Amino acid sequence: MNIPILSLLICIPTIGALFILFTKSTEKYNSHKYISIFISLINLILSIYLWYKFDNSISSFQFVENREWIYGFINYKVGIDGISILFVVLTTFITPLCILSVNSTIKNRLKDFLIAILIMESLMIGVFCSLDLVVFYLFFEGGLIPMFLIIGIWGGERRVYSAFKFFLYTLLGSVLMLVAIIYIYWISGTTDVEKLYKIGIDAKYQKILWLAFFSSFAVKTPMWPVHTWLPDAHVEAPTAGSVLLAAILLKMAGYGFIRFSIGLFPIGSEYFISLVYILSLIAIIYTSLVALMQEDMKKLIAYSSVAHMGFVTLGIFTMTQQGLEGSIFQMISHGIISAALFLCVGVIYERMHTREIKRYGGIVDVMPKYSIVLMIFTLGALGLPGTTGFIGEFLILIGAFKDNFLVAVVASFGVILGAAYMLWLYKRVVFGELKNKDLKNLVDLNKPEIIILTSLAVPSLYFGFYPEPLINTVEVSVSNLINNYNANLEIYTAKSQ
């Protein structure tokens, strides 16, 4: 008997959310928080079991479930391959930490917040598992609702503006994808990804369809010039919201590029490689420069996210084994490190109620533990060898050098800029004299914070020194993807000649 393990992963958080909705919790003993941590931990264990059971050596989708959903038209189909399993694990790994990090900052409506986060988890896992375009769209867009509420209800001062901007930008990007999905159905007769991989999509439509998908993923990634919603959303969202946004939501787009743009439209992808290169390079260089000039910590990290995602898109479209593996690695690494950085900012924001860099300085004297932890993640973000950040960027650059020397050189400058703004941030916050008197009363990390941050630091360092498990998991799937891609191109060029 087969247990529908992926559907379970998708359903458990929602069931948990329903359970929380119908139970009551007291002021003293907050059962809701424990319930939701418990639920997300079950999911984590389940997903690790899934990873354990997962067979690295097969390129096809595994744990596939296929059920009729809309009669004769769309099937509910989920399954994972080497690429998506990592994102599923990342999601289930980050969510409990997110819930754990919720404390005094979320003063009102804790219950609603937990429900929103759990529903969000369901939807995010759904995005990474779905093997049908319509099902994918459903999960992809459904995520807007809880995220809109998370930013809007529990956000900062300009939360309304940010929530609207986030929602409308993403919706606008996605509607074109919906048109493309429906059109794919009419020209190919199915929206099943696996089938579409086999039969391929007619070459003459690929470019336009690629653009439609690109419009959605580019907004979500976010790529320059549609990245402006991200700093706003990050700055205003509560810490847990920022973490979810940076660690997982942005990865949906990167994942979408790999799974759909490259997988379904090889000819379209090949045609638009230069466009992606240019936009990625602008994102890397321009947003790094912008990040240098930020005065708000969260905004700085948000811009650095844009730059890092620039590396990701660059790596994906090098279409080399190293580039793609590097991109996936970079996404996982960014998921962990940016989550940690946002949590670090959250830690001092809770104590000082400001994120302005100027107000800090010299906190190493009062918060030594915090400074060490922040050091680890800062170095991780700038890609120091020995952290996951290094391996991701390194592989991407190798891939880029293989494909286009100039692009790789320009991208390398981004690495230097990345080091500059991260180190400068660290210097301004941690070192120097303790000028601001309020800082003297700062309390160092408490136990839950140490637990959260250590559990993020451990994988970041572990996989930094020993990336084998991650690389092994994706290797076969990526090489299969590239082979398919090249085979498709060859057929096309043979035909057109």
Add this chain to the structure above:
Amino acid sequence: MISDIYYVIPEIFLSLSLMFLLLLGVFKKNSSSTVYNLTLLILIISIPLILNVPSGPEILIFNDSYKIDYLSSFIKILIIISTLFVLLTSSQYLKVTKIYNIEYPILILSSILGMVVMVSSNDLIVFYIGLELQSLALYVLASFNRDNVLSSESGLKYFVLSALSSGLLLYGCSLVYGFSSSTNFSQISFNYDQSAQGIIFGMVFILVGLAFKISAVPFHMWAPDVYQGSPTSVTLFFAILPKIAALTVFIRFLYTPFVNLIDQWQTIIIFLSIASMLFGAVAAIGQKNLKRLIAYSSISHMGYALAGLTTGTNEGIQSSVSYISIYLVMNLAFFSCIFMLKREDKYYENIDDLSGLSKNHPLLSFSLLIVLFSLAGIPPLAGFFAKFYIFMAVIEQSMFFLAIVGLLATVVAAFYYLRLIKVIYFDSEVEKYDTNHSIGLKISLIITTILILIYFIYPNSLINFVSKINLV
């Protein structure tokens, strides 16, 4: 001929019980609540009666002037059920605003009798009788709150403009008759010469008249005022039932008598559809009154329903019918929420009155949240599927312009739905509202919200019915 009567038992039952209720109401003092409850009973009884009528792909009776098919049966059931919900939700409102009179349910009954005739008609004259029966009742309903200036104004406005459109419609009918020498829908399509200008003029007049009834742009002027002025219960009725009926008649006209003129009417419907989607979305942004807002939102929703009709395919018709079915559930849910905004026998209907609702009324706000996201067409709620079916049909015919404009309009529309959510969830709270709502209101809110929320689990439930409708 006599055996044909068997097929119209529901209509006969409705009209007999209508007259009985009228007599009962007149001769028995203080019988308003008896009449009201009897009306509910009549509606419930008429559901099995309609289901009992043998429904086939197409049954023509009374010299082909009356048609029973899957479309008419489905729409009739839809009409009866939604009327049932309308009456269930609005009884408390009527009592509080002191218009709980016997005439109210009777007028509603006669109006839906007209609609039932309308959706089954296969003849210009039968159609017009049905249309006028429903319209006359609606004029009175609009001004039902006699002592209220706004209500009387809306009744008059609706009457004048609607009479004008009925005139246009009738003129169109006469032109069509003149150029095809028949009033029968099926006959007309065989009789006319496609190059004749007269028939096209006739068709345009008829389409204009119908567009008025579903308030498609540019024939929408009356809608916001009438929606705002009428008693809220009547607004709910307006927002749902005449639209279902008129849209069905649209399908009938376009796909039976004018089926050969598709090149001509396609352009017209595309224009109506795009104009309604865009105008409805943009104009709703500035509204302060919830009822006005819903008027513009329903204009825009009608645009989507029309978009399905432009395709000229069965999928298009089916998508429009699904759209209107989901639309009516969403509207019922939304109005149920509005009916709950009551404090000390006064109903509130401005957007500001929703401010901070989520703090005092979490469940009500949650329902509103679901309804609004669904109206905005965000997956996985029912509203998304409604739009999805429409765009499936539209894109099948490669009408990308229409599809992309429609989807962009959803983004604009999302803005004002989000604004409501913002007011409910992000703003500071106002006073509490009453919580002593009638059971009917609570039940209908719960049922409709759950329908919207879990539709995605089993979408086949609706598709199974709708996919039987094959007119082309």
